[in-house]
Amino acid sequence: MAKQLVKGNEAIAEAAVRAGCRFFAGYPITPQNEIPEYLSWRLPEVGGVFVQGESEVASVNMVYGAAASGCRAMTSSSGPGISLKSEGISYLAGTQLPAVIVNISRGGPGLGSIQPAQQDYLQATKAMGHGGFHVMVFAPATLQEAVDLTYDAWEYAERDRNPVLILMDGCLGSIMEQVEFPPMKEPDRKGTHAWDLNLKEGEKRNGRLLTPYFPEALLEIKNKSHKMMIEKWQRNDVKVEEFMVDDAEYVVVAYGISARVAKEAILRLREEGENVGMIRPITLSPFPKQSFRNLNYDQVKGIIDVELAIPAQMHDDIALEVLGRAPIYEYCRSGGLLFDDEGIYAAVKKIIDGGAK
Amino acid sequence: MEYKRPSSLKPTPSGFCPGCMHSLATKLIADVIEELGQQENCVHVAPVGCATLNLAYWKGDIIGAAHGRAPAVATGFKRTNPDRLVFAYQGDGDCAAIGLAEIMGAANRGENFTVIFFNNQTYGMTGGQMAPTTLIGQKTTTTRYGRDPLTTGYPLKMCELLATLEAPAFISRYALNTPKGCMEARKAIKKGFTLQMENKGFSFIELLGNCPTNWGLTPLQTMEYMDTNTIPYFVPGVYKDKYAEVK
CATH class of the missing domain: 3.40.50.970 (Thiamin diphosphate (ThDP)-binding fold, Pyr/PP domains)
Structure with a gap:
């Protein structure tokens, strides 16, 4: 068709x-x-x-x-x-x-x-x-x-x-x-x-x-x-997209429109040699727990929760699987304001460069 | 006429309080369903309140609805299954308070099902609080000194309210405290169901009932109370009849 x-x-x-x-x-x-x-x-x-x-x-x-x-x-x-x-x-x-x-x-x-x-x-x-x-x-x-x-x-x-x-x-x-x-x-x-x-x-x-x-x-x-x-x-029944996570040092977690925008930012960071990947839950419930359990925490330096929600709402579900093995950062907007790939790029870059809390 | 248990009701004892007219209303409906041969074709949308007990007595297909939402549930079912005989049974809190939007919406669309409205002026299941139909001066657990219209307004007259709408086919009210009232109510239920089977639209039949337990009266006293208090305010009669025979 x-x-x-x-x-x-x-x-x-x-x-x-x-x-x-x-x-x-x-x-x-x-x-x-x-x-x-x-x-x-x-x-x-x-x-x-x-x-x-x-x-x-x-x-x-x-x-x-x-x-x-x-x-x-x-x-x-x-x-x-x-x-x-x-x-x-x-x-x-x-x-x-x-x-x-x-x-x-x-x-x-x-x-x-x-x-x-x-x-x-x-x-x-x-x-x-x-x-x-x-x-x-x-x-x-x-x-x-x-x-x-x-x-x-x-x-x-x-x-x-x-x-x-x-x-x-x-x-x-x-x-x-x-x-x-x-x-x-x-x-x-x-x-x-x-x-x-x-x-x-x-x-x-x-x-x-x-x-x-x-x-x-x-x-x-x-x-x-x-x-x-x-x-x-x-x-x-878990549906998830794991995007460039195998060698990732920084893993973005995002769903829906946030994941789409984040993907653009990740591709640009990859071009610059940064090992960034993404876990994109397609089913939010059931949450893709296994994707977080599969991560190599000797390699992962940070998880970045990217959402259009403040306070971040997915954070707790991520934290329950990461169990303190990597720091969880947030990059969020809210209230109907969107982020663009430039914003996510800058936010992730800042985290990589050690500038983010 | 043979007095027996209608075939749509299970041979289990009723859980309604002694003297409660819910069982009478249930029996009248079941009797009409049997007369029309609709035992298997009928779908009963049950409300929240004392009439939830009907879930245990009814033999045919039943859907239990949320409080006040029976007309919406009936809309969804009937629209996708126009051949089934569908009726919703609602109490006064269900129909005239929390479900006011749903009953008005369904009636205004002229949905082709029947609502039986049992009005006993109290929330029986929850222990006798003020209902939208509680009479002025009537004592309840939330109006200890009697219903005061200054703070609680006036008893809602559902038949009169719905009769202002263009779409409904048949709207009427009966009191169940006399054999005459019961016979008329039975006739009206049959008329409502028949209209529905002829695809003639929405019918609403209000049955004035009692609540010996929460009114704090004996069953016999409730019947007298209805004569002196309920019936003068909620006047029985036909409020709308689109298909009345021309006299």
């Missing part, structure tokens, strides 16, 4: 349709508005349903209802709206219903700013809602990656009966890039899943109960199986 020039938000929307998503409910919020706008006309074209919800809360609960019928369903928002959706996301996890949530992130906290930022990392990876559950978090750095991760998201969501989050900054949501869309998946899945309230052709069974409420002992068993699922993710 030929490549097409598309905008980031629309790339995610079209990839969702190709993945068989046939229900979307959402509420306007910048910088993700092209997702609902696109799906408002695109979903009816393929027999799907678009609902503009009366709120973020209602929208995620509509997704909960649609998911209960075996329909692939999605909602999207940005930071402030994701906070509102966290109730529904917790209920999706509690009732064990699959769905895909998209966060095109912006500056925070509060209303923050509408400019791109990566200030929802902790929310995404540690607590998407009350009750201590985890979701897989995909963080694309190119639009092709956004398409591919969105396309696969339901496979993970349905395998695990757990929501999947796509966390992409507003910068990637707004840029245009060439992508190749995968083929259309068969969307008719009625009666094929254990949570599906619809019956297969000719099937007879008792009524199904999809409940977010559990008696104590059952709830503990369910939470234990959730824990096992998270451990399995760590073994099987």
Whole structure:
């Protein structure tokens, strides 16, 4: 299939349709508005349903209802709206219903700013809602990656009966890039899943109960199986790009747009003979722990956390794996202000030259 | 008419308090579902509150919704499965306080499902706090000296509120403290479900009920209380009927 020039938000929307998503409910919020706008006309074209919800809360609960019928369903928002959706996301996890949530992130906290930022990392990876559950978090750095991760998201969501989050900054949501869309998946899945309230052709069974409420002992068993699922993710589902780390003395850690900008800076530093590499988590949850365990700490002189968040949010996850074997530096911007490759270059150079604390 | 357990309810004892009209409302709904032959086709969206207990009694397909969100959950399900009979059962805190946006949104879109609204003027499950429908002067655990409109406003009339909307097909209210009220309520539930099966849109049926435990009255006293206090404020009747037969 030929490549097409598309905008980031629309790339995610079209990839969702190709993945068989046939229900979307959402509420306007910048910088993700092209997702609902696109799906408002695109979903009816393929027999799907678009609902503009009366709120973020209602929208995620509509997704909960649609998911209960075996329909692939999605909602999207940005930071402030994701906070509102966290109730529904917790209920999706509690009732064990699959769905895909998209966060095109912006500056925070509060209303923050509408400019791109990566200030929802902790929310995404540690607590998407009350009750201590985890979701897989995909963080694309190119639009092709956004398409591919969105396309696969339901496979993970349905395998695990757990929501999947796509966390992409507003910068990637707004840029245009060439992508190749995968083929259309068969969307008719009625009666094929254990949570599906619809019956297969000719099937007879008792009524199904999809409940977010559990008696104590059952709830503990369910939470234990959730824990096992998270451990399995760590073994099987980590996606990471290790860029020039084999001989690296300095390792940049960055995801999403930050990683893209950092790569430019790293290439320039390499040209100057500096041994710099990068670990780019593609899944923020599960975090690529092994990539840090594999580093040769006799060789690595410093880890540099590059994020669009102040205070840095990924720092603790890195520190838990580095375990003091190398100093961890930060180069961060926040509030909707971006860095360029020049800025990252200068920051890393300063660290190498021993000028940074 | 034969008095028996409707086939949509499990043969387990009810967990509702003695004299509570939730079990009566549940039975009326289940009875209509059986009459319409919808036991297997029906999907019950259950709320948070005392009616969460229905999760244990209902035989058919059930989705448990978050507090107040039943109309949104029902929207998502019904839109992707237009052939199923979908109803949400909501209490007064669920429907008229925390879920006000969801009920207004669903009603205003004219979603093709039915909401049964059980109004007993209290948060029963949490121990009897003031509800949006608690009557003026009524004592609750958060209005110890009686509901004061100066600080808490007035009881919300959901039927009247929803009847201002263009889209809903059928909106009505009944009191469950008399056999007549129950018979009328049953008829209205059947009408709401039938309209839905004919794709005629949103129906909302309010059932005035009691809460002996949290009102601090015997079941018999609650019935009298309803006659003298509840019914004069929440007047039973049909508030909107798009498909009324022309007389």
